[in-house]
Amino acid sequence: xxxxxxxxxxxxxxxxxxxxxxxxxxxxxxxxxxxxxxxxxxxxxxxxxxxxxxxxxxxxxxxxxxxxxxxxxxxxxxxxxxxxxxxxxxxxxxxxxxxxxxxxxxxxxxxxxxxxxxxxxxxxxxxxxxxxxxxxxxxxxxxxxxxxxxxxxxxxxxxxxxxxxxxxxxxxxxxxxxxxxxxxxxxxxxxxxxxxxxxxxxxxxxxxxxxxxxxxxxxxxxxxxxxxxxxxxxxxxxxxxxxxxxxxxxxxxxxxxxxxxxxxxxxxxxxxxxxxxxxxxxxxxxxxxxxxxxxxxxxxxxxxxxxxxxxxxxxxxxxxxxxxxxxxxxxxxxxxxxxxxxxxxxxxxxxxxxxxxxxxxxxxxxxxxxxxxxxxxxxxxxxxxxxxxxxxxxxxxxxxxxxxxxxxxxxxxxxxxxxxxxxxxxxxxxxxxxxxxxxxxxxxxxxxxxxxxxxxxxxxxxxxxxxxxxxxxxxxxxxxxxxxxxxxxxxxxxxxxxxxxxxxxxxxxxxxxxxxxxxxxxxxxxxxxxxx
Amino acid sequence: xxxxxxxxxxxxxxxxxxxxxxxxxxxxxxxxxxxxxxxxxxxxxxxxxxxxxxxxxxxxxxxxxxxxxxxxxxxxxxxxxxxxxxxxxxxxxxxxxxxxxxxxxxxxxxxxxxxxxxxxxxxxxxxxxxxxxxxxxxxxxxxxxxxxxxxxxxxxxxxxxxxxxxxxxxxxxxxxxxxxxxxxxxxxxxxxxxxxxxxxxxxxxxxxxxxxxxxxxxxxxxxxxxxxxxxxxxxxxxxxxxxxxxxxxxxxxxxxxxxxxxxxxxxxxxxxxxxxxxxxxxxxxxxxxxxxxxxxxxxxxxxxxxxxxxxxxxxxxxxxxxxxxxxxxxxxxxxxxxxxxxxxxxxxxx
Numbered sequence: 016x017x018x019x020x021x022x023x024x025x026x027x028x029x030x031x032x033x034x035x036x037x038x039x040x041x042x043x044x045x046x047x048x049x050x051x052x053x054x055x056x057x058x059x060x061x062x063x064x065x066x067x068x069x070x071x072x073x074x075x076x077x078x079x080x081x082x083x084x085x086x087x088x089x090x091x092x093x094x095x096x097x098x099x100x101x102x103x104x105x106x107x108x109x110x111x112x113x114x115x116x117x118x119x120x121x122x123x124x125x126x127x128x129x130x131x132x133x134x135x136x137x138x139x140x141x142x143x144x145x146x147x148x149x150x151x152x153x154x155x156x157x158x159x160x161x162x163x164x165x166x167x168x169x170x171x172x173x174x175x176x177x178x179x180x181x182x183x184x185x186x187x188x189x190x191x192x193x194x195x196x197x198x199x200x201x202x203x204x205x206x207x208x209x210x211x212x213x214x215x216x217x218x219x220x221x222x223x224x225x226x227x228x229x230x231x232x233x234x235x236x237x238x239x240x241x242x243x244x245x246x247x248x249x250x251x252x253x254x255x256x257x258x259x260x261x262x263x264x265x266x267x268x269x270x271x272x273x274x275x276x277x278x279x280x281x282x283x284x285x286x287x288x289x290x291x292x293x294x295x296x297x298x299x300x301x302x303x304x305x306x307x308x309x310x311x312x313x314x315x316x317x318x319x320x321x322x323x324x325x326x327x328x329x330x331x332x333x334x335x336x337x338x339x340x341x342x343x344x345x346x347x348x349x350x351x352x353x354x355x356x357x358x359x360x361x362x363x364x365x366x367x368x369x370x371x372x373x374x375x376x377x378x379x380x381x382x383x384x385x386x387x388x389x390x391x392x393x394x395x396x397x398x399x400x401x402x403x404x405x406x407x408x409x410x411x412x413x414x415x416x417x418x419x420x421x422x423x424x425x426x427x428x429x430x431x432x433x434x435x436x437x438x439x440x441x442x443x444x445x446x447x448x449x450x451x452x453x454x455x456x457x458x459x460x461x462x463x464x465x466x467x468x469x470x471x472x473x474x475x476x477x478x479x480x481x482x483x484x485x486x487x488x489x490x491x492x493x494x495x496x497x498x499x500x501x502x503x504x505x506x507x508x509x510x511x512x513x514x515x516x517x518x519x520x521x522x523x524x525x526x527x528x529x530x531x532x533x534x535x536x537x538x539x540x541x542x543x544x545x546x547x
Numbered sequence: 548x549x550x551x552x553x554x555x556x557x558x559x560x561x562x563x564x565x566x567x568x569x570x571x572x573x574x575x576x577x578x579x580x581x582x583x584x585x586x587x588x589x590x591x592x593x594x595x596x597x598x599x600x601x602x603x604x605x606x607x608x609x610x611x612x613x614x615x616x617x618x619x620x621x622x623x624x625x626x627x628x629x630x631x632x633x634x635x636x637x638x639x640x641x642x643x644x645x646x647x648x649x650x651x652x653x654x655x656x657x658x659x660x661x662x663x664x665x666x667x668x669x670x671x672x673x674x675x676x677x678x679x680x681x682x683x684x685x686x687x688x689x690x691x692x693x694x695x696x697x698x699x700x701x702x703x704x705x706x707x708x709x710x711x712x713x714x715x716x717x718x719x720x721x722x723x724x725x726x727x728x729x730x731x732x733x734x735x736x737x738x739x740x741x742x743x744x745x746x747x748x749x750x751x752x753x754x755x756x757x758x759x760x761x762x763x764x765x766x767x768x769x770x771x772x773x774x775x776x777x778x779x780x781x782x783x784x785x786x787x788x789x790x791x792x793x794x795x796x797x798x799x800x801x802x803x804x805x806x807x808x809x810x811x812x813x814x815x816x817x818x819x820x821x822x823x824x825x826x827x828x829x830x831x832x833x834x835x836x837x838x839x840x841x842x843x844x845x846x847x848x849x850x851x852x853x854x855x856x857x858x859x860x861x862x863x864x865x866x867x868x869x870x871x872x873x874x875x876x877x878x879x880x881x882x883x884x885x886x887x888x889x890x891x892x893x894x895x896x897x
Contacts, residue, residue, distance in 0.1 A: 366772075369771045388830050
């Protein structure tokens, strides 16, 4: 059994059953898939095989072609050439639309939940699938309940979806997919917004499905999860197939190096130089006292020094983001004071914070970060432009100059500065948002989950960048769900539990176990305290 | 490379429509393009011809299209009260000019005063719509439905339901001709409006902000933009456009008919935005394309009049052409066309 290599909050409770699925009964086979976008060869001669009752991880950096491959399988994109074979079909199958894919028994659950939150669970499960105009509501609810029960999902069929937790919503999406008699289930980053116990439940469900013979393609950025639940790994890089491996034959280090296409110097490098940008006892640049917002966090105190990197840690929903949102004026502040260099300042909306030199990279890139239809260039200059004022637009030439400068500086992979940001890969979108805030030359940069859902390479880039900026005197708050990432970057950690600051760790206290212990707390330690 | 240029430019759709209409007219009757210099009843030189008619009568629509484009971009909805607001503006202008007498011998106030009052009133009504949309989060079409319904009654009420008539010839200059100048005044007014909006878009960040707000309001806010303020502003700007269009409208007739003036013009203004290839759901916009879209509609109307289409049947003919244009400018069709052209190109090369 493989031991996790980098330490993480992993669930070790469940025994992983890795069966021998060497039987060559493939449910889905792809041969020589090509897909070209203007200027980019997204997929070149990619083969992929999924067998019955197998959980197959599809790994690769951003831009490696994972999403494109999945979209080819699900009929969102049409392949340029290559062939797709499905079990039960003698010849090649043609998939021209997501509807086709669904009819062939290929179901997909996307990272973003694509259900209707204002409908009930049962309605969501059956929407678009009732034949004719009449619906037998009672029967539908009964049937939904039956399916939910068989999958052991703890929700009532007539409950409104919006009232369920994210994990349950995700599972309802899976239940919907499974119920469509699927042979192939594609899970695209299903765990990125779930906490550990929720992930545990999801894995249980995946194992059940596997036992029923469903082939599952699992896309994720969490290495631990891959090693916990998958049987096989297919690695893509730059649109090409690197290889297919048995999980036991591919140690984690090798996986990462295969994904990156280089040896792991970079990763170990940054791990090595444990940041000793220690607080030198100088006066804080920004300081908050009894700060409270309408997002439901308890009043908290906070300070940050010049050149310091600190972080908020805690479980999902513990109020990490809400704290920094209050500092930035993103949520309505209902109490407390903020001081800059000892002087009280008033921050009631984001522009106030920006004027004081605070920049905030929001947690949810898609909803709060990018302006999808605007170009990379416009997205980069936006914040700096707003700060300059409405009557002082940058000249077009200036915007190109600035955009090109930052595209180069952060190594943003885009066809041109005029490409709409929405067509970039997640990691590159994130870099654009980082560029946007750097262009503002902030004194204090808040990075809220800057590395969520992006590839390993970019993760390291962003961590390095944060340390570099701190070295140049910028104050940085770094928030991440991955504690090892926090340990690597932060010299001081503020620990949160149940929307309250419960502790602060510095120096020697900065270890996995002390974080775990602080998060779990003494008397009301929750079920998440899975310490090593 | 060339085909990419052709289909990525929004301007090409309205331009192609104009060219198509022009070719159609050229085939049907080349005299369509004849422009003659004559004299009007007052003995002043005037240009006349169908092309002049298009430029002249397309003015109000083009001016409204400017405001409607901004409203659409920022709020992702449309203002359907512009026709009713034009009635209000016209009524206000006449009221100020006539005072209490509905058939005055001389004007009771300078025209510029009447116009400025009208501007203030129109912007106030625009602000009313803007507040409902931006601060109360009501859907634009529902919010503006209020004035759409009430506007013409308010207009009639302003003049006690009388129909004032102005005999002063100088009032007719705005919708007609300035003595000695052969080109209709509305054309100049439109040119001024277009120049103003182009300058505003160049020298302020209004364009970037409205698009930003229209695409992603939450994200815009986190970038320091005040989305509510931007939406509110676009409605006020549309109010200003309404005031200018209203002045032209009442000046053409020197009187007003509350229930008929600028009837259904809101739909044409929205159509102009759509014909310009702009998404009615907001976000990115192309101002020049919207303005051209307005002239496409006028070109079409004039062509149909020229063909002596029965005025009752006119709308049906118009609808057919509009369907074709809207379908052709839909992104899906454009993509298909683009692909088709690329294949075509490849074959040619091979």
